[in-house]
Amino acid sequence: MNIQGWAEIALILGLAVALAWPLGIYMSRVWNGERTWLDPVLKPVEGLFYRAAGVDPTRSQGWFGYAGALLAFNLTGFILLYGLLRLQGVLPMNPQGFEGLSPHLAFNTAVSFVTNTNWxxxxxxxxxxxxxxxVGLTVQNFVSAATGATIAAALARAFIASRGAGVGNFWADLTRTTLYVLLPLAFVVAVVLAGLGVVQSLAASVQATTLEGGQQxxxxxxxxxxxxxxxxxxxxxxxxxVNSAHPLENPTPLTNLITAVCINVMGWAAFFAFGRSVMAKKDVRALVIAAVLMLGTAGAALYAIESQPAPALVAA
Structure with a gap:
């Protein structure tokens, strides 16, 4: 353990919380259907989705209808992803020549990604x-995360709704969260990461010559x-x-910082979005402070544990 390690932990948490505050306010505006600075560009696209799906975004659903729509959407997503993985060998854009996944692996993967578990x-x-x-996994990375956000939005409305009032429209929440929040953020982050050396290619592979003269x-x-x-x-x-331990996915300390902040920021933003939506900013500040203390304590304990040398290495 050293001061640099503690400073890195503090920097990541500090950046995540600082960025989450304006992002949470923006998310609340999206949840509530308020005007955003992206409306001139995305409002026509949003309307096109509603017309194509036959959805009336102004029609509020009760909790039963909202939950039913959510489950139906995710069941459909599971079936489509399972079929895609099973038929992978005969589908296009397969320069690697991979066969379709086995039934149990396709099932495990589809359930995992649809439920935002991603194991x-x-x-x-x-x-x-x-x-x-x-087409399969990246799409589910978007819509499974958006599904979680729709639940937070519906819960916020339920806190302030009159008895018998609806909790919003699942299809509108899903569309707006994906279109106004996740897609623009992911686009910006992807461009930045690609510019910093994270690979972005449709090619199957590249041949490299090692220092020993071999081929890899x-x-x-x-x-x-x-x-x-x-x-x-x-x-x-x-x-x-190995995910972010791979040099093509996480090539520099800067990409490591960006990805670490990104995986934290949306969770913190949900606090602020919820607080603004239910008009309980003071309560949310208390929740944020409590969360920072809990996460800081857990992070410090893990840092102390992980900083110790492995017993097998010491014994050797």
């Missing part, structure tokens, strides 16, 4: 094609675009088996 029991660079990563095949994927929403959506399940 991986496979090596991404040796199992899942470019098409499956982009290095897998390539559209990593920056998936990494951005993986972190912002508080997802797991990255392109590579």
């Amino acid at each position: 991986q029991s496979y090596g991404g660079e040796t199992t899942v094609s470019t098409f499956s990563q982009m 095949t290095i897998s390539l994927f559209p990593t920056a675009s998936q990494l951005a929403i993986k972190q912002l959506g508080i997802n797991g399940g990255g392109i590579f088996n």
Whole structure:
């Protein structure tokens, strides 16, 4: 343990909370259907989605209808993702030539990504094609995170709703959260990460010559675009088996800082968005302080533990 380590922990938490405050206010405006600075660009796109889906965004749903729509959407997402993974071998954008996933692995992966668990029991660079990563897993990284945000939005409305009033429209919440919050943030972060050296390629791989003169095949994927929403959506399940320990996914200390802040910022923003929506800013400040103390204490304990040398290394 040293002062640099403590400073890094404090920097990440400080940046996450500082950025979360304005982001949370913006999220609350999105949840409440208020005007945002992205309206001139995204409002026509939002309306196009509603017309295509036959959705009336002004029609509020009760808790039963809201929950039913949420479950139906995620069940459909599971079925589509499961089918995509099983049929991966005959689908396009598979330069790696990967076969379809086995039934149990496709089931495990689909359930995991649809529920925002994103637990991986496979090596991404040796199992899942470019098409499956982009169309299957990345899409679920967006909509599973957006689903969690819709629940927070509905809960906030329930706190201030009159008896018998609805809790909002799931389809509108899902569309607005994805379109106004997650997509713009992920776009900016992906461009920044790609500029800092995170790989973004549709090629299968590249051949490299090692210092010893041997040949090495290095897998390539559209990593920056998936990494951005993986972190912002508080997802797991990255392109590579070791996720952010891979040099093509996390090549520099700066990319490490950015991704660490990104995986924290949306959780903190939800505090501020909830507080503004239910008009309980003082209560939310107390929650944020309590969360900072809890996370700081847990982070300090983990840092102290992880800073100790491995017993096997000491014994050797």
